[in-house]
Amino acid sequence: MENNILVAQSGGPSCAINASLAGVIKNAKKHNLNIYGAFNGIEGILNENFIKLSDISEEDLNLLIHTPAMALGSCRYKLKENDTKILDKISNIFIKYNIKYFFYIGGNDSMDTVKKISSYFKQINNNIKVIGIPKTIDNDLMNTDHTPGFGSACRYIITTINELIRDLDIYSIPSITIIEIMGRNAGWLTLAAGMPLFLGQNKPDFIYLPEVPFSNKLFIDSINERFKETNNIIIVVSEGLKNYDGEYIGQDSKSGQKDNFGHIYLSGVSKYLEHLVRSTIGCKVRSIELNLMQRCSAHIASKTDLDEAEKIGFEALNVALENHTGVTMIYERISSNPYKSNISFTDVSNVANLEKKVPDKWLDIYNKNIQKEIVDYILPLTKGIPDTFLDDNGFNKYFIIKKSCD
């Protein structure tokens, strides 16, 4: 009887999630194991929307590593507690296709799915191994040094902020620019946006993390104070800034829609602050959202990130073949200078539904010693330029998995 592999992706995309997928496929091919992909995460499993991945050539797998977003699509499907009907259905589908090893690539919500499926499978003793492979540009997973996708997002953000600093330096009239960075509750990417300052430039002027309560009054006071020293103020803010009551800044102006995990769709803290500045200070003010480009700018990905993401996918199969289940793959940092890391794993309950925020100590963000610690943490993850594959028109070439299964 065959021992087949199934892999799926879930949550929001990144530049590195396809590298992890390629890693799993490469190791499956090495072990001569059939590997299937399910489209759109758990939804694709329930619909048996599978595609065979074993036949993808080495050349296409290398393209896949450099392809942004999620070649197998995503979903925001949330398994209910003790939904044995659905869990049984999943188990029966896996048995029907002789799936022995299941890999789910995603963030902390997806690890909740891994946790529920793996513990149910243990309970019914179907002997199917379930492994979580982390990803999220947000870097908010517990018990891993960092997450696949974070380094590339940092490289994009730092490069772009550096370019914006140049762009915003050209006029002599007073101006304020507010740049909005992803990160609902954790300020890791906003820390990256501060890297030009930490690396010795004098911009950005201010960095506002979601971990620190935000006050409109202190914000305006700081700007007025800074105008004594410079005409050109650059501010980076997390999309998830909250006031002292824990309410999102500018929440009134937002849609208020929630996704299936209960997260409010955020947009527009920078627009809100732009209007606040215009109505209180009145100078030239502009807001810039780096938006989805933070998670999909594969053309400026970090080679370190892509290499590690491929490797963590590759190693995940080894861990499954050693009969582990209900675990999430993780990175362990050995040293920062020179940068060295290990791949390991931890029980999925150490990751699922938990959120790693920027540590309290690092919230003292204008302290030079803290800045050095942040640089030592982030900089190695951004290093290296990946190979570039161009199509006939001269643009980045991608590998796209066809969605039909025939």
Place this chain on the structure above:
Amino acid sequence: MENNILVAQSGGPSCAINASLAGVIKNAKKHNLNIYGAFNGIEGILNENFIKLSDISEEDLNLLIHTPAMALGSCRYKLKENDTKILDKISNIFIKYNIKYFFYIGGNDSMDTVKKISSYFKQINNNIKVIGIPKTIDNDLMNTDHTPGFGSACRYIITTINELIRDLDIYSIPSITIIEIMGRNAGWLTLAAGMPLFLGQNKPDFIYLPEVPFSNKLFIDSINERFKETNNIIIVVSEGLKNYDGEYIGQDSKSGQKDNFGHIYLSGVSKYLEHLVRSTIGCKVRSIELNLMQRCSAHIASKTDLDEAEKIGFEALNVALENHTGVTMIYERISSNPYKSNISFTDVSNVANLEKKVPDKWLDIYNKNIQKEIVDYILPLTKGIPDTFLDDNGFNKYFIIKKSCD
């Protein structure tokens, strides 16, 4: 007596304007002529805020070519008609510094400055040559095949739209994404955003140029129609969309502030359309402004663009040395396949204050023959990856001219 050169930059920045500056400096060095830069355009001239550029090393000039924005800063200073007091002041300052050749790098507003200064200098017979060097990502200058900076902006836009297409392909729920592109009155950059469609992909679904009157009703009708074929609709819109009465779409929600040339500061047509879609259709909708990144993303510049921009700056000095004045440098296209172009010049009155829009014929944007013509026009300008210079931290390295003159 010395024959000195002065160069300045004006208007909005781009990835290529410093390449033109480097070209002028390189040719000045070749001719052993002193060259000065004025900070912040005409403002810097009036304040005699000069810096000597002749001593910049060849290595730093190569870095300058790859540095975004404007190394000499910019201004939005508009010379008044027949303001002989200011024009005399400029002439006297030039004579004081033995300036014989003046180069002004800018767009159609800056060419108005070139026109006024050069015709006044002819009138008073001071024998100082004044040459305009074009730049603008908007590509809206008359009588040149294209403008320096346009090709790099196109390369950024096409690369980013390609990545966003991948990113937006991952969910199966109905969604609309509205991407806002620069271009107040001319849709050249919005055409570039349509290039993935013209090059054979099925996205973006709709492309709205500022040259075509916009109707909210037709917009919503088109979306509803398209939802019969796809769940994921991607729309690119120019920042300068206008209704049938010529009013900017969503103008009410804008600041209404005007700059010194009487242009209204635009922001937010995509936000306006996002709210329109949410209130009429109600599905998931997101707006994305590519914002300043369109003009400063040097890390994804076009080599063809940078090479040409350097060359047009270099040749400008040759034209001045041939005693021409009151002219603007231009590109002439010889062929598209293979791409070949010439550098020439034209009387500045053929460029100043004029705006080149997308030709009527090309507004038939979903016609395959027209799409091929657009591809033939834009694609060659985006080709080639420039050399990459990285700093010790692994990020793009720039050359920054110190603003103090001592």
